[in-house]
Amino acid sequence: MxxxxxxxxxxxxxxxxxxxxxxxxxxxxxxxxxxxxxxxxxxxxxxxxxxxxxxxxxxxxxxxxxxxxxxxxxxxxxxxxxxxxxxxxxxxxxxxxxxxxxxxxxxxxxxxxxxxxxxxxxxxAQTLDSAESTMLAFAGWRLDKAVRRLFNPQGERVALTGAELDLLLAFCERPRRVLSRDQLLDLTQGRAAAPFERSIDVLVSRLRQKMEPNPREPELIQTIRSGGYMFSPEIQSLPQGGSAQTEAQPQVMDG
The missing domain is CATH 3.40.50.2300 (Response regulator)
Structure with missing residues (x-):
């Protein structure tokens, strides 16, 4: 209930x-x-x-x-x-x-x-099918989709806001693709709420501050000129009781 x-x-x-x-x-x-x-x-x-x-x-x-x-x-x-x-x-x-x-x-x-x-x-994100992989791994980081928690390469939990986690999930589910700000707004907030486009830049900046060794020279979330952003790491799926499986990587597409 x-x-x-x-x-x-x-x-x-x-x-x-x-x-x-x-x-x-x-x-x-x-x-x-x-x-x-x-x-x-x-x-x-x-x-x-x-x-x-x-x-x-x-x-x-x-x-x-x-x-x-x-x-x-x-x-x-x-x-x-x-x-x-x-x-x-x-x-x-x-x-x-x-x-x-x-x-x-x-x-x-x-x-x-x-x-x-x-x-x-x-x-x-809290009502995933039990057969679906709930753990993603990339560049030493782990993202547990079921409980919406992020862990750094040292195994420490990194606190994220709901909006930050939604954006990170959107990136992880579409790695190595150029995503425009409009696409990211649709994926994380939807058009019904008439979101403020600048919010994507703010959220990306906040994620970089929490995840990048040097936020001024980001390696995980790259800015694509006249395109948007791209999440560069290879994503691995870690099902419970199973070994890591690399997600099939889609082709880079224009934002």
């Missing part, structure tokens, strides 16, 4: 918090609302949440700082709310680790669609 998703809304505007919480509850979500970071911390200690809707402008510690703290502590999906429509604010939110963003004023149905999209991306 599936569990009802639990959403935490961090929003100091009582009217918005009430409107959003009622709307989400009417669509079968469990919801808790808090007005600032201190109560967010208490809520996270008290219960388990599947996603956080986090306002940028909050009293006390602001949303960007809270987002950074949440990312340091775990990988719970985050959707950022902001009254600012400037690109720099969106980029900052993504760089701090937000999985998506929404500019105020917004239609609650759009927020619902984005919440469902983020939860779907997380949930799909």
């Amino acid at each position: 599936s569990r009802t998703p639990h959403i935490l809304i961090v929003e100091d505007d009582r009217e918005i918090a009430t409107l959003v919480s009622r709307f989400l509850r009417s669509h079968d979500f469990r919801v808790r609302t808090v007005p600032h970071g201190r109560e967010m911390d208490i809520a996270l200690r008290d219960g388990r949440f599947d996603l956080i809707v986090l306002d940028l402008m909050l009293p006390g510690e602001d949303g960007l700082s809270l987002c950074r703290r949440l990312r340091n502590d775990g990988s719970i999906p985050i959707i950022m709310l902001t009254a600012k429509g400037e690109d720099i604010d969106r980029i900052l939110g993504l760089e701090m680790g937000a999985d998506d963003y929404l500019v105020k004023p917004f239609n609650p149905r759009e927020l619902l669609a984005r919440i469902r999209a983020v939860l779907r991306r997380v949930g799909v």
Whole structure:
């Protein structure tokens, strides 16, 4: 039996918090609302949440700082709310680790669609067929698709946000192919959410910081001029109880 998703809304505007919480509850979500970071911390200690809707402008510690703290502590999906429509604010939110963003004023149905999209991306990877290989290996790294965890060549877990992991999976499933930003947006976010194209560059930069020995001279995720990006390592499939099997490599195609 599936569990009802639990959403935490961090929003100091009582009217918005009430409107959003009622709307989400009417669509079968469990919801808790808090007005600032201190109560967010208490809520996270008290219960388990599947996603956080986090306002940028909050009293006390602001949303960007809270987002950074949440990312340091775990990988719970985050959707950022902001009254600012400037690109720099969106980029900052993504760089701090937000999985998506929404500019105020917004239609609650759009927020619902984005919440469902983020939860779907997380949930799909957790319901793989048992016969399917769930472990991928490349350049000494291991990516466990079933539990959505990445391990470096030293065997240490490397924390990734949901959006970062979605992008890495898209690369690993299409190695040595040139993928345009539009293709990567479709593969990781879908067009229904009208994502911000610059977000792919931000996510690639974040992955490089976590995975490349020298992010300024990347070896794993290569930039292809006028094309997009290409994931260069050979990918191996590691089925449970089996030996490594090299994935068939598709031909390089234009982005």
